[in-house]
Amino acid sequence: MGDVKLPNGVMSKAVTIESDGEMRLWEGIEPPKVETKEDFIKAVRASGLVGLGGAGFPTHIKLNFPADKNIDTLIINAAECEPYITVDYRECMENSWDILSSVYTLKDILGFKRVVIAAEDNKPEAFKVLKNIADHKDDVDDEVQLMILESKYPQGAEKMMVQSATGRRVPPGKLPADVGCVVLNVTSAAFIARYLKTGKPLVSRSLTVDGSAIANPKNVRVPIGTNISDIIDFCGGFKTEPCKILTGGPMMGLAIVGTDLPVLKQNNAILAFSKDDAVLKPETDCIRCGRCAIACPMSLMPTNIVRAAKAKDPEALKQLGITVCMECGSCAFACPAGKPLVQHMRLAKAILREEGNK
């Protein structure tokens, strides 16, 4: 038992487990008994599952929606959440049985009328696998459908997903559940099936190790809590001196200050970049080119939000809809002036929050 620093810099209590090198399952592990919805939710909770796509939201809370919410659609999100990351793709290719069984279990136990499996158009093999799932013979009324999405960041974001799959738009400040949808990442779904079969909780996960500074980029399955430097060593170490290391994807991931940190449940990637890719271009003045507004999937006007935030004008910020910003980074990516727009968006939200606290 001791203090461990997490990738976001927070200290946390943690138990250090010494490995006996055998990696056996404990005899007491057995599949949970699931007959009712309550059992199921309890089981998911006991498994320790969180959204494996990166958000880390506890899955049992997501699935434990009240009956009066009229949730009719389950969306299985097989669209990779960010560039570079390929864990969801591997999951589709290798664990299609788990996905299949999970889809039908969830549908039966939680009573979804429709299941949409959403995949991106740049993964034809995954598409074939998922197509088989959707066309499975148990699906007599064709309630499980496959949907192909244009592969375009941030397609994997929940709100985008809900809109593409059902045409429903999640209002600002609301969740997909408010428009009758639950979005579940494929890897999370596959895990549920595995857990119901074996009872082995979430103690390991797969993640993508990539980036220009990694010697042998690959996907690895690691016990949660593994030290990041061990994982990098396993992938051949660095081939050039790393200048920036991220946990998570390049658009929303967190830059870390060292590699002596543990992998968390929601980490879906470790990326290390050499100098050429890591150094951001210098920031210059905003030229009002509007590219940030074109890029924003939420139809916001980031440059105007920056102005309102500078003026500390909470009223204008509210008008501009800052609360729907999901910090996806599309605007900052597109900005020719190299503005750190996401930072500005966070600042703007902070201003609004402060105003609310008054």
Place this chain on the structure above:
Amino acid sequence: MVDGKKLVVSASPHLRTKDTTQRIMLDVVIALIPALIAAVVLFGPRVLAVTATTVITAVLSEFAARKVMKRHNTIQDLSAVVTGLILAFNLPVSIPLWMAAIGSFFAIVVVKQMFGGIGQNFANPAIVARIVLLLSFGQAMGNWTAPLSWKTDAVSTATPLAIIGGESTEALPSLLDMFLGIRGGCIGETCSLALIVGGIYLMARKVISYKIPVAFIGTVAVIMLIAGKFDLEFLAYELMGGGLLLGAFFMATDYSTSPIKSNAKIVFGVGCGLLTCVIRLFASLPEGVSFAILIMNLLVPHIETIMAPKPFGTVKEKKTKEGEAK
């Protein structure tokens, strides 16, 4: 182990587009080059002297203004070069160089830098400078040199729109001459061919969207078609005459002074077209483009407020709000 001190820690996203302001402005400069070459052929080497004067003055003024205001230097973003070029394109070739220099200084210092520099100015610097020069030195600004006469003695001429307007009895240039730019006018506005090539380049490079130029030129076309009683020849002169193409492709699309969102861009373009026609048809000024763009520049903040986009998922709240107000 990795030495943490050497790692760069910055906020997400960690990927950025390779585009820069400088690259965008360079594209604008490239797009203006065909028209510059055409101008040299049409109006002679003096074009280069005028252009060099405005560009150099613009860059030096920007440098000095930033120094005096103790702000970081911005001349490397090339926006001053663009302003200088566009201003030169809006001057007659015979203009005394010192006037061109004053215009350029005014554009950069008063219109652009005093309002905070790139992205902050509310009116197009080159347009304001042109109008100021027009008001102060009307004579020199209205002295049109006949095209292709520079090898002999410069002959003065009238602009096609002035001829149509009945202010001159000279023969109109043929439509082909209009297209190639063999007519009286400002340095960079006469060669329709070169301007269209430049405009297409900018759209292909995604530097500008087609919305403002199409809305602008389209509106002028529709109104002039009706005003000319469906006389296609009249229409063609109106579209290729004056500074319409230069204005629609290069001046109305200026980032700082046009709206960001697409529907607001269309409104802006239509407004520019409407005002151009009103000025050309009803006011005594045949060239309404500069004034039209200037007026619309001033309206941009209002257009943007009225047409603000709905953030994702927002339902229309207007009715309830009005209800509350009552």
